[in-house]
Amino acid sequence: MxxxxxxxxxxxxxxxxxxxxxxxxxxxxxxxxxxxxxxxxxxxxxxxxxSGKEELLRRAVSRALDGLFGILDEPGATRGRALERVEYVTRRTVEVLMAELPYVTLLLRVRGNTRTERWAMERRRDFDHRVADLLKAAAADGDLRADLDTRLATRLLFGMVNSLVEWYRPQVGTGYDRQQVADAVVRLAFDGLRTAP
Amino acid sequence: MxxxxxxxxxxxxxxxxxxxxxxxxxxxxxxxxxxxxxxxxxxxxxxxxxSGKEELLRRAVSRALDGLFGILDEPGATRGRALERVEYVTRRTVEVLMAELPYVTLLLRVRGNTRTERWAMERRRDFDHRVADLLKAAAADGDLRADLDTRLATRLLFGMVNSLVEWYRPQVGTGYDRQQVADAVVRLAFDGLRTAP
The missing domain is CATH 1.10.10.60 (Homeodomain-like)
Structure with a gap:
């Protein structure tokens, strides 16, 4: 047995x-x-x-990171206007976060006491920088509000996206479906809560 | 000595x-x-x-909660159109969070193992509900996008605001000043990243 x-x-x-x-x-x-x-x-x-718990950590955060970095190679992230690409990446990031919820949760909570943790934080920052670069490109195209600092906007955008690990639970029949959450994030982030004038 | x-x-x-x-x-x-x-x-x-560490916890989260609930009694939160009130409350919540950073950080991290922790979580949910009600009122006025679920929008708005405890540090001369952060949150949340058409 x-x-x-x-x-x-x-x-x-x-x-x-x-x-x-x-x-x-x-x-x-x-x-x-x-x-x-x-x-x-x-x-x-x-x-x-x-070999031990650090290998389990490395495998777990790799799964999250592979999911996130994979997005950046998808056609929606590499072709078209920067604004459309950053919208696409935002939506896909939300989708990957929900699909790989425990793995991304772990990635976001890692605090840097071991080499594997520091490596995970480094890779996570790399991802954030890649998205920040897209936002910068969209700002340079004149497609983002000029009165918003790009670095600050990136932090707030990720703050909103990453907050999903605190409350999104994938139980069937309760709460929101993934499509609805992804739509809401993209709409709020890019168009805001206010009715269009 | x-x-x-x-x-x-x-x-x-x-x-x-x-x-x-x-x-x-x-x-x-x-x-x-x-x-x-x-x-x-x-x-x-x-x-x-x-009397012990639980009293210290109660005093600490009370300070955060008093700051947050105090906002709801301010004239900007009680007079005028619901949309203006919810914008005001959002801005002031960001300001209180930055002014009382360690206290609000503790409040947001409390997990509910003791009576004081459960009480703090309950009060925090009360605050969220009060803001959700304001958002609902603004939606009823036709001032919020009809294609956004109000409860989901409230969660995302707080997700963005609360993410500040993860990265905002009040060191003088580095990073962002409070005014700049509060402006950015309100602008992103209500008008979105995209250049107005």
Missing amino acids: TTARRDTYTPETLLSVAVRVFNERGYDGTSMEHLSKAAGISKSSIYHHV | TTARRDTYTPETLLSVAVRVFNERGYDGTSMEHLSKAAGISKSSIYHHV
């Missing part, structure tokens, strides 16, 4: 358990003991799959 | 030390020992001022 159970474990299922525990207890506050209990397998079984 | 030092301590200075430690270690992770070390006074001196 124990063997059977261990055999059903894949690196993928172990990863999803680890991400849940990291998000609940914080990465720093999670021990291999916690992971072993949550997964229902022995520590040595975990070591059969990964 | 010890006596002199203890005498200089007021409930106010003790509170500001406690809030800093709560924000660094989390409220759950903070012991009276940590507070005693950070304040440089004995635990019994702390008990001379307060």
Whole structure:
């Protein structure tokens, strides 16, 4: 029975358990003991799959980062006017955040005590800079309000997008569907709450 | 010397030390020992001022909540068109958040394990509901975009405003001044990033 159970474990299922525990207890506050209990397998079984909790963290945040950076290579992000590209990237970022919610949540909570955490924060900043560059290009085209500082606008835009990890829950039948949330973010960010004059 | 030092301590200075430690270690992770070390006074001196760490938490989040609820009684929040009132409340919320940064940060991070934490979360939700009601009134006046769900818009608006606790730092001479940040939030939230057509 124990063997059977261990055999059903894949690196993928172990990863999803680890991400849940990291998000609940914080990465720093999670021990291999916690992971072993949550997964229902022995520590040595975990070591059969990964070198330790830092490898699990690296795999988890990589999944979030791959999702986010993947957006920047999509045609919608590389062709057309800068304003349309930044709108596209905003919408897709919201979609990836909702699709990979626990992974992006972990990425956003990482605080930089280990090399892997610092690497994740660095990559996350890279992504923010790529979007800030798009916003700058849109401003240079005259498509963004001239009275808004681009760097500040980028921070506020990401503040709004990233706040989703605090309240969006994907339960079927309750709350909002992904399309509705993505639409609302893009509309609020680019056109504002006020009725068009 | 010890006596002199203890005498200089007021409930106010003790509170500001406690809030800093709560924000660094989390409220759950903070012991009276940590507070005693950070304040440089004995635990019994702390008990001379307060009944324990829960009282410090209650005082700290009360300061944030008093600041926020105070806004709702100001003339700008009670007179005029709903849209103007909600713009006013948004701007003032940003200002209070920046003026009381550590206190509002603590309020936003509280997670509900003790009675005081649950009370703080309840009051915070009350505040959000009051602002949501204002947004609803503005929508009923036809002043908000009809294609945005009001509850979802409220969440996104607060998501953007509350994100300030993650990156806004009031160092003089660096970053943004308060006026600039408050202007940017109101402009982005109500008029959007896009150049007016």
